Amino acid sequence: MLDQNFSAKNFMNVYAQENRMGRIPKETMGEDFKEVVGKIKDTNSDLQALKSKKKAEKTDEVKKKIDELKQELKDLKETKQKVLFEEMQGLSTQVNSHAFRFKFEKVWIGDKMGFKINSKDHAQLFAMKQLQTNLQKTFKVKQANRHLIMTNIKLLLKTKRPFYIIRTDVSSFFESIPQEQLKHIVMDNTLLSYKSKVFVNAILKEYEAEKVKLADDESGGMKVGCGVPRGIGISSLLSEIYMRDLDSSIKKRPEVIFYVRYVDDIFMLLADLPQGKDIEDYYSNLVEKFNEKGLKLKPTTDDKCSLFSCFEHKDKSFEVSYLGYKLTITTKVSKSILKSAEVTYSMSDNKKERITMRIDNAFKHFDATNKYDIHQARKDLVDSLKLITGNVRLHKSKSGIKTGLYYNSDLLNDTKDLEELNTYLYSKKVNLHKNLFHTEDGKKAYLTALYSRIGKFDFVTAWNTRKMYDLKDKRLKEIMKWLNDEKKEDKTTL
Numbered sequence: 389m390l391d392q393n394f395s396a397k398n399f400m401n402v403y404a405q406e407n408r409m410g411r412i413p414k415e416t417m418g419e420d421f422k423e424v425v426g427k428i429k430d431t432n433s434d435l436q437a438l439k440s441k442k443k444a445e446k447t448d449e450v451k452k453k454i455d456e457l458k459q460e461l462k463d464l465k466e467t468k469q470k471v472l473f474e475e476m477q478g479l480s481t482q483v484n485s486h487a488f489r490f491k492f493e494k495v496w497i498g499d500k501m502g503f504k505i506n507s508k509d510h511a512q513l514f515a516m517k518q519l520q521t522n523l524q525k526t527f528k529v530k531q532a533n534r535h536l537i538m539t540n541i542k543l544l545l546k547t548k549r550p551f552y553i554i555r556t557d558v559s560s561f562f563e564s565i566p567q568e569q570l571k572h573i574v575m576d577n578t579l580l581s582y583k584s585k586v587f588v589n590a591i592l593k594e595y596e597a598e599k600v601k602l603a604d605d606e607s608g609g610m611k612v613g614c615g616v617p618r619g620i621g622i623s624s625l626l627s628e629i630y631m632r633d634l635d636s637s638i639k640k641r642p643e644v645i646f647y648v649r650y651v652d653d654i655f656m657l658l659a660d661l662p663q664g665k666d667i668e669d670y671y672s673n674l675v676e677k678f679n680e681k682g683l684k685l686k687p688t689t690d691d692k693c694s695l696f697s698c699f700e701h702k703d704k705s706f707e708v709s710y711l712g713y714k715l716t717i718t719t720k721v722s723k724s725i726l727k728s729a730e731v732t733y734s735m736s737d738n739k740k741e742r743i744t745m746r747i748d749n750a751f752k753h754f755d756a757t758n759k760y761d762i763h764q765a766r767k768d769l770v771d772s773l774k775l776i777t778g779n780v781r782l783h784k785s786k787s788g789i790k791t792g793l794y795y796n797s798d799l800l801n802d803t804k805d806l807e808e809l810n811t812y813l814y815s816k817k818v819n820l821h822k823n824l825f826h827t828e829d830g831k832k833a834y835l836t837a838l839y840s841r842i843g844k845f846d847f848v849t850a851w852n853t854r855k856m857y858d859l860k861d862k863r864l865k866e867i868m869k870w871l872n873d874e875k876k877e878d879k880t881t882l
Contacts, residue, residue: 392522392581394483394515396476402517403472410782410861416508418475424468431461482511490516490591492598495619501610502619503598516621519587526579529628532650534711538799541710544646544657545717545731551645552658552667553696554674555708559684561652562623563615566682567592570616570630591622614682624651634681655710667695698729709736713799735797735805744812746776746871751816753870759821770841772867773813774857777845780864781856793847794854806847814843
């Protein structure tokens with residue numbers, strides 16, 4: 389049976405998982421833990437220094453000291469686990485007390501109001517992570533994988549059979565889910581622990597209380613009794629739980645080749661349409677099904693809604709954007725038979741705009757800081773362009789996750805967008821503070837060298853070669869602050 393307790397034992401598992409991802413900085417841990425970690429670091433450093441000595445220098449005394457340090461390191465690691473368990477016991481006591489409450493902090497996520505918990509408050513963090521685990525295991529839900537979705541779409545569109553596409557979006561998805569219906573689904577699950585159910589109810593109650601505090605212009609019209617708190621750890625899971633039955637019923641339709649929903653973004657590939665119905669009729673029926681769940685799909689006039697029929701769009705190109713890609717589809721049809729379908733994968737307009745925004749912000753940062761320290765400003769600009777045009781490996785992720793230009797856009801088969809980004813980058817000009825150089829010649833020489841360095845960055849070459857740069861996680865966070873340059877928190881990837 390699944391152990392769903394908010395116990396020290398389970399919190400040890402949470403710590404191991406989160407620490408592997410680099411999400412628990414040492415400085416947020418207790419003093420006893422930090423002290424033993426410091427001793428381990430010092431002891432390991434002393435041990436490595438002795439082990440690196442040449443063979444002739446490793447006297448019996450040195451070898452004895454090496455053995456002593458190895459034993460000391462082993463003892464310290466055991467002490468670390470004991471101290472960690474004691475800290476987890478303290479967190480478990482807090483979480484299981486009647487006084488424990490989840491506390492929300494307001495944040496902007498894109499252009500929407502969202503919430504977060506204070507990750508430095510480990511009682512909040514560990515309770516939320518354990519609750520997520522309990523919901524995942526008992527409901528067997530998980531969010532779809534963006535890369536796998538687009539890979540499947542690319543394979544399925546290599547077809548010679550007639551097809552129809554529906555790409556749409558659920559309006560204000562997180563804010564619209566009816567809470568009473570959601571609660572019934574959660575409470576009716578006999579596998580989910582009572583404590584987990586109490587916490588789900590408490591989070592929804594806290595969400596309602598936070599709505600009351602918000603001014604109308606901040607709330608974005610969030611309705612009473614509707615929604616899950618955007619940004620909070622379990623909200624994505626709760627939305628998946630709520631949508632599970634509807635998603636399943638649509639997938640089972642005989643005409644559906646492929647249906648996927650990535651949060652609120654929907655993509656459908658149909659092999660046929662019901663007798664006497666066209667694509668607009670089919671979409672109207674889909675709208676009704678979502679309405680029955682208290683949700684609204686975008687109208688056909690909205691930019692995020694696209695309806696495609698290979699017969700209606702024969703011999704002319706049709707564009708549809710999904711998950712960062714723009715798909716340009718050209719079909720050839722003769723006598724109601726699909727002869728061919730060509731699909732070009734380029735960047736979506738939103739993704740290109742996000743990259744150009746980051747280029748702008750990189751140069752704005754240089755312009756604003758070069759008067760204080762021109763050497764640091766140049767380094768910041770160069771490192772920013774490394775991140776924008778290339779790829780990085782996330783050091784704190786022990787699975788060696790790679791992210792960046794290629795790994796976020798690896799399905800491209802048209803580099804025209806990358807060439808346009810090159811043109812945009814090379815058109816950017818820097819503004820040097822007037823008192824930096826004593827002579828005009830000195831200023832010109834500096835600018836020539838700087839533009840030459842900027843000119844070495846190339847989106848097309850970096851994408852083709854999967855160019856990797858080594859940027860430490862702390863540096864990545866620094867760079868992202870000025871690249872996003874938003875007061876509102878952004879949910880976009882690197």
